[in-house]
Amino acid sequence: MLRVTDKPIDLQELVDWVTDPEAGAITTFIGTTRNNNQGRKVIALDYEAYPEMAEKELARLSDEAKKKWQICRMAIVHRIGPVQITEPSVIIAVSAAHREAAFAACRFAIEEIKKTVPIWKKEVYEGGEIWIGTQSGQPLNRS
Amino acid sequence: MKVKVKLFAILRERAGTAEITKEIQEGSTVADLWAALQQDYPKLAVPGIRLLYAVNQDYVSPDRVLRNSDEVVFVPPVSGG
Numbered sequence: 001m002l003r004v005t006d007k008p009i010d011l012q013e014l015v016d017w018v019t020d021p022e023a024g025a026i027t028t029f030i031g032t033t034r035n036n037n038q039g040r041k042v043i044a045l046d047y048e049a050y051p052e053m054a055e056k057e058l059a060r061l062s063d064e065a066k067k068k069w070q071i072c073r074m075a076i077v078h079r080i081g082p083v084q085i086t087e088p089s090v091i092i093a094v095s096a097a098h099r100e101a102a103f104a105a106c107r108f109a110i111e112e113i114k115k116t117v118p119i120w121k122k123e124v125y126e127g128g129e130i131w132i133g134t135q136s137g138q139p140l141n142r143s
Numbered sequence: 144m145k146v147k148v149k150l151f152a153i154l155r156e157r158a159g160t161a162e163i164t165k166e167i168q169e170g171s172t173v174a175d176l177w178a179a180l181q182q183d184y185p186k187l188a189v190p191g192i193r194l195l196y197a198v199n200q201d202y203v204s205p206d207r208v209l210r211n212s213d214e215v216v217f218v219p220p221v222s223g224g
Binding site: 031047048049050052053054056078089090110113114115116117118119120121122131132133134 | 149151152153155189192197200201202216218219220221222223224
């Protein structure tokens with residue numbers, strides 16, 4: 001289960017998917033929408049993806065995690081479109097025989113997502129909006 | 144020959160379109176295509192932006208030579224999570 005979706009993400013669905021009789025641990029990471037960023041009052045986030053490549057990159061990082069750590073299963077679902085404050089934008093679940101590998105692989109997955117997976121976040125804040133990462137730090141005009 | 148360019152996020156907004164079909168010469172590279180697109184869409188030139196390049200859903204270097212009907216994406220800094 002490595003995909004992007006425009007629907008709310010169901011944590012239990014990912015946990016069920018990674019559940020494995022050989023696992024002694026399941027770790028999860030939930031990235032949620034915060035109401036502030038760098039002093040700005042955030043109203044919502046709006047995510048956009050290059051879906052075919054995003055899913056390919058998720059598969060690549062999952063394969064890489066399986067080479068680095070002894071894990072059973074990894075599930076990642078990233079939401080696209082508008083995500084309201086407190087809602088999850090990404091959920092990762094990892095099962096492994098032992099907790100060390102489950103924690104490490106889960107951490108690795110979120111860090112890789114932030115580096116290589118073609119997904120972009122637009123922050124809609126009071127008084128403007130900005131594509132995070134493109135970073136002039138300047139509010140962008142809609143025109 | 145022709146290639147398909149998909150635009151996302153800040154580049155899509157600045158170009159005012161999500162997809163461009165572009166006629167290019169044999170032997171053109173990803174960097175050549177980017178230079179040509181900035182002629183067609185001057186607003187694509189975002190000051191200080193650091194782009195990555197993808198052809199057919201894989202990251203490539205800017206000197207990658209393009210083939211007919213390749214799908215090319217200029218990837219603005221990603222910010223998922």
